[in-house]
Amino acid sequence: MCLAVPHRIEKILDSRRVIARAGSLKVEARTDLIDSVNVGDVVLVHAGFIIEKCEEKEGQELEELWKEVLNIAGKRQS
Amino acid sequence: MQEKGNLRDKAELLQRALGFFAKEPMTFMEVCGTHTVAIYRSGLRSLLPKNISLVSGPGCPVCVTDQGEVDAAIKLAEKKGLIFATYGDMMRVPGTKGSLRNLRTQGADVRVVRSCDEALDLALKNPTKEVVFLGVGFETTAPSTAAIILEAEEKKVRNFSVLCFHKLVPPALRLLAESRELKVDGFLLPGHVTVVIGVKPYEFLPRDFNISCTIAGFEPLDIMEGLVELARQVHDKDPKVSLLYARAVRPEGNTRAKKFIRRVFDEADARWRGLGKIKNSGLRLKPEFACFDAITRFDLDIKEVPLPSGCKCGEVLMGKLRPEECPLFSIRCTPDDPVGPCMVSSEGNCAACYKYSYKVMR
Numbered sequence: 555m556c557l558a559v560p561h562r563i564e565k566i567l568d569s570r571r572v573i574a575r576a577g578s579l580k581v582e583a584r585t586d587l588i589d590s591v592n593v594g595d596v597v598l599v600h601a602g603f604i605i606e607k608c609e610e611k612e613g614q615e616l617e618e619l620w621k622e623v624l625n626i627a628g629k630r631q632s
Numbered sequence: 633m634q635e636k637g638n639l640r641d642k643a644e645l646l647q648r649a650l651g652f653f654a655k656e657p658m659t660f661m662e663v664c665g666t667h668t669v670a671i672y673r674s675g676l677r678s679l680l681p682k683n684i685s686l687v688s689g690p691g692c693p694v695c696v697t698d699q700g701e702v703d704a705a706i707k708l709a710e711k712k713g714l715i716f717a718t719y720g721d722m723m724r725v726p727g728t729k730g731s732l733r734n735l736r737t738q739g740a741d742v743r744v745v746r747s748c749d750e751a752l753d754l755a756l757k758n759p760t761k762e763v764v765f766l767g768v769g770f771e772t773t774a775p776s777t778a779a780i781i782l783e784a785e786e787k788k789v790r791n792f793s794v795l796c797f798h799k800l801v802p803p804a805l806r807l808l809a810e811s812r813e814l815k816v817d818g819f820l821l822p823g824h825v826t827v828v829i830g831v832k833p834y835e836f837l838p839r840d841f842n843i844s845c846t847i848a849g850f851e852p853l854d855i856m857e858g859l860v861e862l863a864r865q866v867h868d869k870d871p872k873v874s875l876l877y878a879r880a881v882r883p884e885g886n887t888r889a890k891k892f893i894r895r896v897f898d899e900a901d902a903r904w905r906g907l908g909k910i911k912n913s914g915l916r917l918k919p920e921f922a923c924f925d926a927i928t929r930f931d932l933d934i935k936e937v938p939l940p941s942g943c944k945c946g947e948v949l950m951g952k953l954r955p956e957e958c959p960l961f962s963i964r965c966t967p968d969d970p971v972g973p974c975m976v977s978s979e980g981n982c983a984a985c986y987k988y989s990y991k992v993m994r
């Protein structure tokens with residue numbers, strides 16, 4: 555329940571609401587808890603509220619790297 | 633994207649570093665339920681050197697909601713003419729007599745909302761009904777509840793209130809640190825709670841208890857990096873709070889969100905499932921917002937209720953027992969028919985263990 559998912563802001567609706575997207579999922583999110591947002595910002599959305607702006611994650615790189623960890627560990631164990 | 637060779641070097645480095653620093657046995661606790669799930673799902677445990685043990689802590693807000701609190705929620709939701717709004721995670725949590733989901737099948741008006749914003753909307757659209765929102769969650773969730781209470785005040789909404797069971801993480805960590813039975817060398821701290829509260833509230837852990845702390849992200853590799861840093865701190869006898877999740881967490885936290893919490897809530901003692909009453913570990917609405925406080929408004933009595941017989945949620949949440957060591961695990965308690973909330977929430981220790989590892993073990 556404490557999960558916050560990175561979304562990119564697509565549209566500012568009014569002073570309290572934006573449309574944000576994560577993958578194919580679009581959500582309405584509230585902006586009360588942060589000072590300002592712009593279209594294109596990457597933000598963490600938790601329970602319908604933006605709780606922070608964040609840097610874009612190099613998700614693919616982390617995934618590749620994790621595969622390498624599993625690879626190396628596999629070789630050691632065998 | 634980086635070169636493949638480069639990635640391999642990084643991966644090899646992490647594995648070697650972990651082996652190098654973990655010369656002696658070390659126990660680390662991941663505090664956040666999202667970390668617990670990521671650890672089970674990625675199979676990370678099987679990659680750790682044998683000197684490193686991982687235990688799960690009380691980091692799922694659904695799991696730590698006390699049985700007495702669940703009973704109070706159910707009692708209130710039974711009231712005729714009242715709409716009870718809750719996050720979906722709370723629907724199946726068993727109280728002494730059934731769950732909110734059972735109640736809904738019996739005709740009570742229980743609605744699942746994704747945000748407390750939707751609960752306030754329900755109140756605006758149903759002016760003749762009382763709408764109560766069940767406020768659960770840690771510091772990550774409390775600021776949004778505060779924002780909605782301020783909006784309800786601004787819009788003079790008179791049929792909306794919050795049953796507030798929000799809890800605070802640092803006081804529970806103090807309880808764990810003070811426990812004589814539990815010997816934890818380091819905490820993998822909850823990343824998204826820290827987005828809000830920042831680094832300072834954890835500084836007592838290395839200072840007063842010699843416990844190492846790392847704030848890490850949620851990818852398996854983030855967690856691995858966090859564990860390397862914890863092992864390094866223990867190896868070098870250098871306990872501190874290291875922030876490795878800087879792409880989302882600012883050291884000072886989210887000052888605006890913290891202001892919302894301070895504006896609306898006071899700290900209060902709270903009961904945690906299986907852990908008992910912890911001083912100043914909960915949030916209660918300030919007296920000036922009493923009209924939005926469902927406890928005052930409906931004169932609720934939150935009773936102390938014993939756990940179902942055999943349930944070991946308390947020990948599991950303190951990291952003293954592994955889920956499969958509870959005598960009810962997979963026999964009387966399963967995700968389809970949970971006895972304790974640790975088996976209900978997808979982030980619960982027992983549910984994660986059941987889903988990702990128990991079937992393999994069998």
Ligand code: SF4
Binds near residue numbers: 943961982
């Ligand atoms: S298996 Fe069920 S009863 Fe046992 S600790 Fe886990 S949730 Fe509680």
